[in-house]
Amino acid sequence: MTFAATVLTLYPDMFPGPLGASIAGRALNERKWSLDTVQIRDFATDKHRTVDDTPAGGGAGMVLKPDILAAACDSVGYDRPMLAMTPRGAPLTQERVRALAAGPGVSILCGRFEGFDERLFDARPIEQVSIGDYVLSGGEMGALVLLDACIRLLPGVMGAPSSGVEESFESGLLEYPQYTRPVEWEGRTIPEVLRSGDHARIAAWRTHQAQTDTRLRRPDLWERHEGARVQSPSGARRQKDE
Numbered sequence: 001m002t003f004a005a006t007v008l009t010l011y012p013d014m015f016p017g018p019l020g021a022s023i024a025g026r027a028l029n030e031r032k033w034s035l036d037t038v039q040i041r042d043f044a045t046d047k048h049r050t051v052d053d054t055p056a057g058g059g060a061g062m063v064l065k066p067d068i069l070a071a072a073c074d075s076v077g078y079d080r081p082m083l084a085m086t087p088r089g090a091p092l093t094q095e096r097v098r099a100l101a102a103g104p105g106v107s108i109l110c111g112r113f114e115g116f117d118e119r120l121f122d123a124r125p126i127e128q129v130s131i132g133d134y135v136l137s138g139g140e141m142g143a144l145v146l147l148d149a150c151i152r153l154l155p156g157v158m159g160a161p162s163s164g165v166e167e168s169f170e171s172g173l174l175e176y177p178q179y180t181r182p183v184e185w186e187g188r189t190i191p192e193v194l195r196s197g198d199h200a201r202i203a204a205w206r207t208h209q210a211q212t213d214t215r216l217r218r219p220d221l222w223e224r225h226e227g228a229r230v231q232s233p234s235g236a237r238r239q240k241d242e
């Protein structure tokens, strides 16, 4: 089955862009995924092809009009999940990416200017997604990020089927640090355990590193990971100091 991506945008020329290169580009040529773009402006109804208007209540910038956006979304339909890129959305996670990659595809609505008229989200089944706590000038880069994360998980896209299983976030932790030859570089050596050939010791070292690095670098992830661990079988969360 081909993973079908549709991007609704005012800048269709930005696609496939970087997704035409490397792993995603090869997979696109091999039809492991497909890409369509929809020009939002094609759904404007006046002779100036207007898609935006000034914000109600005042303020800087312009807001994308709900009638135009809805017409563009309706033309694609809602058989596949329809996602809108917005800093107000739920932060994208590897878990959500994995679920999307396992499905038939995704449609992605890209904002510009000050974003979308909020009524769109009451009126249509659209999931609001953010790619992080910073502001982009448009949703297109977010769409590229989301698609890249999905595409590398599609069957037959990545070299080794097992790579990906142990990666950052898959276990709720950051990945352990990686090394490769030369064994000694600028006076620094690869940790001895990784050269020992002792698979049990290597696995234990990697688990320990993943836990330590997550705790120090990403206390938020560590907290969630530990929270999940102390959850009782009934699903009720126990106090951690119990």
Ligand code: SAH
Pocket (backbone or CB within 6 Å): 084, 085, 086, 087, 088, 109, 110, 111, 112, 113, 114, 115, 116, 129, 130, 131, 132, 133, 134, 135, 136, 137, 138, 139, 140, 142
């Ligand atoms: N005024 C809005 C930001 C608009 S930025 C606000 O403060 O919430 C213009 C467009 O860029 C948005 O409509 C959205 O599509 C995209 N964008 C910006 N930051 C983003 C982010 N962190 N994640 C996903 N999309 C983002």
